[in-house]
Amino acid sequence: MTAAPALLSVENLTVVIGGAAVVDRVSFEVGGGQVVAIVGESGCGKSMTAFALMDLLPAAARRTSGRIELSGRPIQDLGDAGMRKLRGKEMSIIFQEPVAALDPLMTVGDQLIEAIRAHHDLDRAQSMAHARKLLESVGITDADLRLKQYPFELSGGMCQRVMIAGALAGQPRLLIADEPTTALDVTIQAQILELIKARRAEIGASVILITHDMGIVADMADRVLVMYAGRIVEEADAFDLFARPRHPYTEALMKSVPRLDDVPGTRLPVIEGAVPRPGSHGPGCRFADRCFLAIDRCRAEEPGLLPVDGGGRRSACWRRDDVGLAGGPA
Numbered sequence: 001m002t003a004a005p006a007l008l009s010v011e012n013l014t015v016v017i018g019g020a021a022v023v024d025r026v027s028f029e030v031g032g033g034q035v036v037a038i039v040g041e042s043g044c045g046k047s048m049t050a051f052a053l054m055d056l057l058p059a060a061a062r063r064t065s066g067r068i069e070l071s072g073r074p075i076q077d078l079g080d081a082g083m084r085k086l087r088g089k090e091m092s093i094i095f096q097e098p099v100a101a102l103d104p105l106m107t108v109g110d111q112l113i114e115a116i117r118a119h120h121d122l123d124r125a126q127s128m129a130h131a132r133k134l135l136e137s138v139g140i141t142d143a144d145l146r147l148k149q150y151p152f153e154l155s156g157g158m159c160q161r162v163m164i165a166g167a168l169a170g171q172p173r174l175l176i177a178d179e180p181t182t183a184l185d186v187t188i189q190a191q192i193l194e195l196i197k198a199r200r201a202e203i204g205a206s207v208i209l210i211t212h213d214m215g216i217v218a219d220m221a222d223r224v225l226v227m228y229a230g231r232i233v234e235e236a237d238a239f240d241l242f243a244r245p246r247h248p249y250t251e252a253l254m255k256s257v258p259r260l261d262d263v264p265g266t267r268l269p270v271i272e273g274a275v276p277r278p279g280s281h282g283p284g285c286r287f288a289d290r291c292f293l294a295i296d297r298c299r300a301e302e303p304g305l306l307p308v309d310g311g312g313r314r315s316a317c318w319r320r321d322d323v324g325l326a327g328g329p330a
Contacts, residue, residue: 006029007034007071007174008174008208009067009068010026010027010053010067010068011027011068012027012067013026013027013049013052013063014026014065015048015052015057015062015063017278018060022045022048022230023045023230024230025065026230028232028235030208031206034207035207036209036221037216037224038209038211038224039211039225039226040249041253041271043229044228044229044230044275045227045229047096047178047179050176053091053176054091054176055080056093071173088115088170088172089170091172092174093167093177094176094177094180095163096182098156098160098163102159104152107148108131111166112127112135112147113131115166115169115170120170132147134165138199139195140162146162160180160181164192164199168199174206175196175205175206176208177208177209177210178210179212180209181213193219209221214257217238218238221238222237224237226241229276229286229287230286232316233249233315234249234250235305236313236314236315240313244323244324245323245324246317246321248287248317249290251323256268256271273289283300283302284297285298285299285302285316285318293317293322295319297318302316303317
């Protein structure tokens, strides 16, 4: 039996700013109903990848290569008019900062109605009724009042819920969540993640979850892409990744997460140094200068994504078979 095609397929995606690649030859797939997490530190290219998929790159950035297919249809060259029809209905994005993404001069109701009528043949009254249901579906009480309010009258957590409601207005098959809980307290974070889970189950959507929080990844993801300095350095099913990382950067990220069984007073491991600026790295592995396993070959020759243990797992590391064993970053 032939395997079903991926909902989203990305091949050789490259985005440059000022001549330097901030996303460098990235390829991956997202299956129907699957949650794929893209993880890494700030500056690794996670959000820029999402913006490229939505054709929402900032003015200084441009895509120089890459094929992007949604349900087998190439979308990388649709242009503004074509992407406007696709955004919201086929794929939507939840931005990191809801207050910045919502229009402060429009009421919540007007913003939701605009999103609804872009993809549904409804009059204003029908759209308002639909907007009310959307707010209720994301856990907002007193929806009639909230529809009349402006974003600055709402809390950060409530604005995030409004943005999720807007992103789901067209019932997209692919939802991109770009650091959806970064600015929220722990309690609201948990509520937002549960909301994304519930909506995924309800409408059968696939999710690309962009985060630096490995705890969220463990809770949400089916598959994980680890990005560093614009490139994917490890790709694996979430269970396999947490059972044993096979790239030193992945291992370092996981060890920097606090654990309940840590001995009180123990210093939390950190990854020394910083992500290299785009275009400033040498010819070898971009993580070599921060890596506890680096050898001369690592600094001289950059590895591609190499197979690990079968099953589609890959790691861009010459010493991938030595990662995740005794030792590792202190």
